[in-house]
Amino acid sequence: MASDRSWKKIWEDKKLDKHDFSIAPATVTAEEIKRSCQDFTETNEKEVRILCKQDTRESRPQVFKDNDVFLLPKKNGSYYIIKGEGYVDVPDINSPVIDYHRQLDFDLESSKIGDSEMQHLDYAYANSLIRTFMEDPSLVLTIRGRKYTPRFVFRVNGFNIETQSVQTEVDAGYEGRDKIVLIEAKNSSATTEIIRQLYYPFRQWSENTNKEVIPVFFEKRIVDGENLYYIWQYKFADVNNYNSISLVKSARFRIVE
Numbered sequence: 001m002a003s004d005r006s007w008k009k010i011w012e013d014k015k016l017d018k019h020d021f022s023i024a025p026a027t028v029t030a031e032e033i034k035r036s037c038q039d040f041t042e043t044n045e046k047e048v049r050i051l052c053k054q055d056t057r058e059s060r061p062q063v064f065k066d067n068d069v070f071l072l073p074k075k076n077g078s079y080y081i082i083k084g085e086g087y088v089d090v091p092d093i094n095s096p097v098i099d100y101h102r103q104l105d106f107d108l109e110s111s112k113i114g115d116s117e118m119q120h121l122d123y124a125y126a127n128s129l130i131r132t133f134m135e136d137p138s139l140v141l142t143i144r145g146r147k148y149t150p151r152f153v154f155r156v157n158g159f160n161i162e163t164q165s166v167q168t169e170v171d172a173g174y175e176g177r178d179k180i181v182l183i184e185a186k187n188s189s190a191t192t193e194i195i196r197q198l199y200y201p202f203r204q205w206s207e208n209t210n211k212e213v214i215p216v217f218f219e220k221r222i223v224d225g226e227n228l229y230y231i232w233q234y235k236f237a238d239v240n241n242y243n244s245i246s247l248v249k250s251a252r253f254r255i256v257e
Helices: 004-013 030-036 062-067 117-126 129-134 196-208
Strands: 026-029 069-075 078-083 087-089 098-101 140-148 152-156 159-163 167-175 179-186 192-194 212-223 226-236 245-256
Touching (some): 117 167, 117 179, 117 226, 192 196
Parallel strands (some): 098 245
Antiparallel strands (some): 140 167, 152 159, 167 179, 226 245
């Protein structure tokens, strides 16, 4: 969680109490963060990567909550501080668990070693659960890992901002005849997530393909001692609007023999 003490010091050094966030976002660089926090001794109070990891509304530092702002990367080493909503609600899925019969006729022994989100995502894909949820049997794994975004301009809370060369990471991307599905694997049952995790890869691939690009959250949970797979499909009604996100559908599954 981002350090309250560190961000209070950064806020004071940047004199952000004098900035009118209703007119325009502020900016802060990695060098400014390092300079403000150089006298702190704890890693989580001075490491830029940790201080800028604010993936849920609740993980924002107190000064951000008090001023109703959030952080978005502008480019590597530079960030916007923007007023307004930057997160999306991820509602719990309370519909009945769907029994999904696995498509493989043999055991995936390697999938039983460890318990990572990626491992469970691969297991779900190997058994065609992702294809079934997306109603597209043509989907194949084609995207994985880190890439840098092209330059693009978008609107967020009424502000026009520009970003470029921001590093993104897609846990898995599947391409079919007509669509590309981008999966963000959640590793906790957080009820909110920063929209950036879906929007930046969505914009990146929207720039690189004419196919429909669909952002999805995936999470494995243990419920009553068994593995359940939760999936949420989102959409952006306006490709240029960060806040145009909405939930399309969701479901939870157990994979059975």
